Every structure is written in structure tokens, then in C-alpha cells.
Amino acid sequence: MDSKDLSISLEELQLAARNHGMPLEALRYSITPVGLHYLLIHYDIPLTEAESWSIELGGLVDRPATLSLEALKLRDSEELPVTMECAGNGRARLDPRPVSQPWLLEAVGTARWRGAPLGPLLEEAGVAGGAVEVLFTGADSGREGGIDQQYQRSLSIDDVLDSDALLAYEMNGAPLPPQHGFPVRLVVPGWYGMTSVKWLTRIDVLGEPFAGYQQLHSYRLRQQEDEEGDPLSRMLPRSLMVPPGRPEFLTRERIVDGPCALEGRAWSGHGEIVGVDVSDDGGQSWAPAELGDSPGRWAWVGWTYRWDAEPGSYELCCRARDSAGNEQPVEPLWNLGGYANNAVQRVPVTVV
Amino acid sequence: MDSKDLSISLEELQLAARNHGMPLEALRYSITPVGLHYLLIHYDIPLTEAESWSIELGGLVDRPATLSLEALKLRDSEELPVTMECAGNGRARLDPRPVSQPWLLEAVGTARWRGAPLGPLLEEAGVAGGAVEVLFTGADSGREGGIDQQYQRSLSIDDVLDSDALLAYEMNGAPLPPQHGFPVRLVVPGWYGMTSVKWLTRIDVLGEPFAGYQQLHSYRLRQQEDEEGDPLSRMLPRSLMVPPGRPEFLTRERIVDGPCALEGRAWSGHGEIVGVDVSDDGGQSWAPAELGDSPGRWAWVGWTYRWDAEPGSYELCCRARDSAGNEQPVEPLWNLGGYANNAVQRVPVTVV
Numbered sequence: 001m002d003s004k005d006l007s008i009s010l011e012e013l014q015l016a017a018r019n020h021g022m023p024l025e026a027l028r029y030s031i032t033p034v035g036l037h038y039l040l041i042h043y044d045i046p047l048t049e050a051e052s053w054s055i056e057l058g059g060l061v062d063r064p065a066t067l068s069l070e071a072l073k074l075r076d077s078e079e080l081p082v083t084m085e086c087a088g089n090g091r092a093r094l095d096p097r098p099v100s101q102p103w104l105l106e107a108v109g110t111a112r113w114r115g116a117p118l119g120p121l122l123e124e125a126g127v128a129g130g131a132v133e134v135l136f137t138g139a140d141s142g143r144e145g146g147i148d149q150q151y152q153r154s155l156s157i158d159d160v161l162d163s164d165a166l167l168a169y170e171m172n173g174a175p176l177p178p179q180h181g182f183p184v185r186l187v188v189p190g191w192y193g194m195t196s197v198k199w200l201t202r203i204d205v206l207g208e209p210f211a212g213y214q215q216l217h218s219y220r221l222r223q224q225e226d227e228e229g230d231p232l233s234r235m236l237p238r239s240l241m242v243p244p245g246r247p248e249f250l251t252r253e254r255i256v257d258g259p260c261a262l263e264g265r266a267w268s269g270h271g272e273i274v275g276v277d278v279s280d281d282g283g284q285s286w287a288p289a290e291l292g293d294s295p296g297r298w299a300w301v302g303w304t305y306r307w308d309a310e311p312g313s314y315e316l317c318c319r320a321r322d323s324a325g326n327e328q329p330v331e332p333l334w335n336l337g338g339y340a341n342n343a344v345q346r347v348p349v350t351v352v
Numbered sequence: 353m354d355s356k357d358l359s360i361s362l363e364e365l366q367l368a369a370r371n372h373g374m375p376l377e378a379l380r381y382s383i384t385p386v387g388l389h390y391l392l393i394h395y396d397i398p399l400t401e402a403e404s405w406s407i408e409l410g411g412l413v414d415r416p417a418t419l420s421l422e423a424l425k426l427r428d429s430e431e432l433p434v435t436m437e438c439a440g441n442g443r444a445r446l447d448p449r450p451v452s453q454p455w456l457l458e459a460v461g462t463a464r465w466r467g468a469p470l471g472p473l474l475e476e477a478g479v480a481g482g483a484v485e486v487l488f489t490g491a492d493s494g495r496e497g498g499i500d501q502q503y504q505r506s507l508s509i510d511d512v513l514d515s516d517a518l519l520a521y522e523m524n525g526a527p528l529p530p531q532h533g534f535p536v537r538l539v540v541p542g543w544y545g546m547t548s549v550k551w552l553t554r555i556d557v558l559g560e561p562f563a564g565y566q567q568l569h570s571y572r573l574r575q576q577e578d579e580e581g582d583p584l585s586r587m588l589p590r591s592l593m594v595p596p597g598r599p600e601f602l603t604r605e606r607i608v609d610g611p612c613a614l615e616g617r618a619w620s621g622h623g624e625i626v627g628v629d630v631s632d633d634g635g636q637s638w639a640p641a642e643l644g645d646s647p648g649r650w651a652w653v654g655w656t657y658r659w660d661a662e663p664g665s666y667e668l669c670c671r672a673r674d675s676a677g678n679e680q681p682v683e684p685l686w687n688l689g690g691y692a693n694n695a696v697q698r699v700p701v702t703v704v
Contacts, residue, residue, distance in 0.1 A: 007359030020372030025396040035387030044377040144601040249496035252366045
């Protein structure tokens with residue numbers, strides 16, 4: 001896409017100024033430092049207090065409960081390195097561009113989340129017969145699509161029990177920062193970030209599928225407004241590289257001094273990453289990268305590629321594929337909401 | 353400015369996705385949590401290591417020195433709460449809009465910076481006769497204005513000695529995050545952020561004024577390219593409010609339920625804040641806010657205003673003035689680089 005073709009509106013800029021991506025040189029960290037992890041906040045960061053915080057667990061359960069932060073911390077805990085990506089990552093590269101948070105490629109991060117596993121909590125509460133979904137409610141509230149709402153998302157009972165979902169209260173070994181859901185958030189490994197409700201206040205077991213705005217209207221793949229569409233769920237595979245060399249300030253185009261190691265990370269919510277390929281001709285020809293370590297089964301895997309760069313102009317690309325048979329497309333696939341655009345990254349480079 | 357009038361380019365969006373502002377509801381914190389403080393990085397976050405880090409102190413000094421992080425930490429330290437703002441804050445509200453990082457209003461934050469005061473270090477090194485400036489060099493490198501460079505800025509000897517400048521190695525009680533200059537950065541209280549060089553590698557005492565790109569070309573107030581222009585230095589006064597009520601997701605317009613307390617913070621690098629006024633009619637009439645506490649002499653001061661809101665549509669504004677006689681203008685003052693636009697904040701609000 002030419003820069004000429006892009007004209008972001010004030011509304012989109014306001015969102016971009018609030019909700020930041022991860023600068024791609026931060027791909028060098030297997031665990032993203034706080035402040036570099038991407039952030040998407042629908043409304044405002046709510047004012048929350050640890051001491052008075054509680055989560056109501058109710059609906060179709062035999063034993064409803066009120067969980068304080070303290071009570072949650074007394075439970076068995078688990079720490080999981082999880083790669084999380086916004087479902088809208090890549091939106092600003094679609095043409096025509098769906099108007100919302102204008103992500104380019106950077107809406108990702110990997111954190112060590114510690115919290116209480118959700119499954120045992122639900123088992124103790126006793127999920128009653130007829131239960132089909134679990135609804136999670138956050139403390140952030142605002143208006144969207146003409147509807148006043150708190151942020152809410154549901155998961156099917158099966159998806160909850162199949163997952164390693166946590167009620168997380170630590171990020172990278174410290175209490176959650178306000179912007180990441182202090183004091184408690186849901187973290188659902190492998191799923192796009194919209195699932196991992198922040199500032200969690202309620203967990204309700206439902207006998208009917210949740211029909212709220214963020215479930216039935218937002219976060220669905222469709223071509224036209226009147227379609228029901230397919231709900232977004234797990235992250236499609238994506239690989240990203242640390243842009244090599246050094247940048248020009250404004251254009252961010254890269255200047256590279258000669259042969260160098262390209263490095264990056266790749267992830268998928270559908271399975272293991274089984275391959276990453278690199279191209280230096282804009283995706284016409286590909287060569288395999290070497291896969292490296294991962295901080296955990298729900299986190300990205302590192303990759304490297306030795307690039308024997310000769311002087312000239314190049315467009316570097318990388319693409320990942322997973323064990324479920326998904327591979328990144330070379331061209332974006334358009335949809336109305338601008339979701340799940342996992343087309344390959346393109347990095348213009350001049351080798352001097 | 354109408355949203356119709358704004359059309360941000362891909363280059364600007366790329367910068368906005370990297371360099372984030374402070375979501376304005378974070379004005380509620382007197383010290384900005386890590387990850388919410390604004391960030392402006394000219395090139396890439398460099399890869400830095402604490403163990404091998406050293407700062408060369410040289411040029412016109414009697415006793416040149418190499419300072420390791422460890423040696424720096426053994427020196428007397430000071431912790432200062434400092435409000436820091438990007439010189440380009442407000443740029444995207446200028447018309448025509450200078451093309452660079454498209455800040456709206458959020459390029460600010462207040463942190464507790466701990467480090468070794470710079471003055472005593474220079475005194476020990478012995479500033480030689482003929483010295484006029486001190487040059488600070490960061491480890492971040494790239495191309496800007498056609499020039500390959502490391503980020504460098506200078507201060508006059510007098511400005512250094514008059515200031516409470518620190519070589520900071522802690523932010524809010526923890527080691528600097530990579531994106532804020534790990535392991536050591538300069539912090540110059542009261543000045544726009546371009547002065548506080550991150551990832552500091554060299555301090556050179558100069559016999560001539562520094563004539564580098566970031567001093568003579570960037571960060572100057574001018575109307576045309578061929579002007580010499582006035583260098584930017586201390587922050588002009590600005591006040592910002594926590595947008596009241598709740599937002600609409602896309603437009604960020606606020607819905608307010610009735611009378612409420614407006615609150616915000618104000619700062620100036622030229623003197624104490626002596627007054628903040630609030631308007632609910634777009635700046636036609638003003639009423640004084642009540643000033644509150646400040647975490648320190650170099651940090652913002654809180655303010656509150658009881659707004660007896662009746663149902664209807666409003667444009668809320670706030671403006672600050674300082675003890676040096678500076679007051680925020682109601683309309684922006686244009687300049688080529690888009691710097692120091694401290695025109696009053698405007699917050700469209702619907703009271704229901």
C-alpha cells in the first residue's frame with residue numbers, strides 16, 4: 001500500500017494515540033517488558049482498588065461466590081507465558097480500511113501472566129445442568145454502536161474447560177499495571193485479546209449464548225453488515241521480524257550495512273509453529289528460517305535467518321505456518337471489521 | 353478542527369503506533385504508572401546491557417572519566433518527580449499540520465526519576481576554561497534529514513549548572529524500562545523531553561556550541577525553512593483534564609450524567625502554576641479551578657472544578673498560567689516543526 005493511499009481520520013488517530021503497539025525491535029525480548037506490550041482499551045481505564053475488589057461468580061452454578069483479590073491469591077496459582085494479539089492487528093493495511101483502531105502490525109506482546117486457573121474455580125462452584133456459556137464482565141464502560149455497555153465477552157463451557165484460562169493478577173512478576181486490567185483480568189491463551197477481559201468484576205454461567213454487542217456485532221468475520229458472520233476465536237499464525245539495520249526517522253525505512261542475521265518471532269493459536277519462511281523479493285521466492293526457542297507452549301517461537309545481503313533495494317517478508325495447516329497469506333483477506341489480517345509483513349530495506 | 357480536515361499519512365501512523373501518549377484518564381495518577389508515560393523514540397530502542405554499560409565523560413574537562421552503571425549507583429543519588437512533555441505535543445492540531453509524530457495532547461507523563469546529580473559530576477571532572485556547552489550522546493542511531501546520526505543534544509554550561517539534571521537509572525523505583533533509556537538517561541527537569549537524552553553513552557564538554565541536526569535543525573521555532581529560528585527549551589504551561597463521564601468508543605466523545613467534579617493537572621517549565629481556569633462554552637467564559645497538590649517542584653499540580661452540568665452539549669476547556677506570566681492561548685500558534693502548541697484542550701461533552 002502506498003502512503004498516498006492512507007488518510008487516517010482524527011477518530012482513528014485518537015485511538016492510535018491511546019492504544020499503542022509493540023515497537024518491532026522489541027521482538028528481541030522473549031518476554032515483552034511492561035510498557036511495550038500492545039494495549040487495546042475500548043473505553044477508559046477504570047479506577048480500581050485492590051482492597052475493595054471482588055469478582056461475583058454466579059448464574060447457573062450450585063455455589064455462587066464472591067472472590068476477593070486476597071482469596072484469589074490464596075488459591076493454587078500458575079504462571080503462563082502467553083502471546084496475545086489484538087484481533088484487529090493488520091486492520092490499517094486493508095483497502096478499503098475499516099474505521100476503528102488503525103493497527104499496522106504491532107498489536108502483539110508476550111507476558112508472563114500469573115493467576116488462579118479458571119477451570120477448578122468453576123468446578124468448585126458446580127456448573128449446573130443446561131449451562132452453555134460463561135460470561136465475563138469488565139469494569140470499563142462506555143458507548144459503542146449506540147449501546148451503553150460494560151465490556152463483556154463470553155466463552156462456551158467447552159472452550160473454558162479446554163483452555164488454560166487464568167484469572168491473572170500478575171504480569172511479568174508484578175501486580176498488573178492499570179492499563180492491563182489491575183487488579184484481575186481474564187487471560188485465555190491462544191485466543192485473540194478481545195477474549196481476555198480486563199478489570200474483571202463478574203463471571204456468570206449462562207443457559208443461553210450471550211447476545212451482547214462484543215459477541216454478536218463486534219469481533220465477527222463478515223463481508224456485509226447484515227451477515228451473521230463467523231465469530232473470531234483463536235489467533236491465526238503470524239511471524240514478525242525485527243526490522244534490520246537502522247531506520248529513517250519519518251519513513252521508518254531501513255538502512256542495512258551488509259550481510260546480517262534476520263530474527264523474529266512467530267505464533268499461532270491453532271497449533272505449534274512448524275515453519276517460518278523469509279523472502280527478500282517481496283514474497284516471490286522464499287527460504288526457510290531456523291526455528292528457535294519458545295518461552296512456553298502458549299507463547300511465540302523465535303526464528304533466525306542468515307541474510308547474505310548485497311547492496312540494493314529489497315522488500316523483506318516472513319511467513320509462518322502452524323501444525324493445523326494454516327499459513328499466512330501473501331495478500332490481505334478483507335472483512336468488514338478489519339479483523340485477523342495476518343498477511344505477511346513487508347519491510348522495505350536498502351542495503352548500502 | 354473537524355475530523356474531515358485530518359488525513360494522517362502512513363508515515364505518521366507508523367510513528368503513532370510506536371510512540372504512544374498517556375491516555376488522559378491517567379491524569380488521575382500523580383505519578384504516571386510505567387507504560388502510561390508518553391514515549392518518543394527517534395530511531396530504534398537500542399539493545400543495551402547493564403553490566404557492560406559505560407558513559408565516557410570527556411572533552412574540555414581536566415579529568416576525563418569512564419563511568420560504569422555500578423560507579424554511578426555508588427554516588428549520592430536524588431529522586432525527583434518530574435513532569436516531562438514532548439516538544440511536539442499538540443502538533444496534530446496545527447493547520448496545516450507539520451508532518452512528524454502526530455501528537456494530539458497526550459505526550460506527557462510524570463515519573464519519579466532517581467539518579468546521580470549531573471552538576472557535582474562535572475565539577476569533579478573539572479570544566480576547563482573556554483567551555484560553553486555540554487553535549488549528550490545516546491545509543492540510538494538512524495537517519496534523519498538525510499543525515500546518519502546518533503541522537504545528540506547539548507545544553508549550555510549555565511543551563512546544566514542551573515538545573516537539577518540527573519543521570520537517571522531508576523524510574524518509579526525500578527530500573528529504567530528499555531524504552532525509557534535503560535540503563536542510564538539524562539533527565540533535565542522543566543525542559544521539553546528532547547533534552548533528556550536516553551541510553552546515554554557520552555558526555556562531552558565543548559568549546560563551541562553544538563551544531564548537530566537535533567540542535568540546529570530540529571527543535572527550533574520558525575515559520576520558514578531558511579530561518580535560524582529560536583531553540584526550544586523549557587515547557588510552556590499546559591493544563592489537561594481527565595475527560596469526564598464515559599466515552600463513545602470511536603469518537604471518544606464524552607457522555608456525562610450530570611453535575612460532576614472536573615479534575616486535571618497543570619505544569620510549566622518556566623515557573624510555578626498560579627492559576628487554572630475552566631470553560632464549558634469553548635473558551636468564551638472562564639471560571640477558576642481550585643489548585644491542589646504537586647508531587648514536587650518539577651512536577652505537575654492537580655486541580656479540581658465543580659461543574660454544575662445541565663443537560664445539553666458543551667465544549668469543556670482548561671487553561672493554565674504560570675508565575676513567569678505565561679498563559680495558554682485559546683488558539684494554536686503555528687510553526688514549521690509543529691512544536692510547543694500549548695493551545696487549550698477542548699473536550700466535547702454531552703450531558704444527559
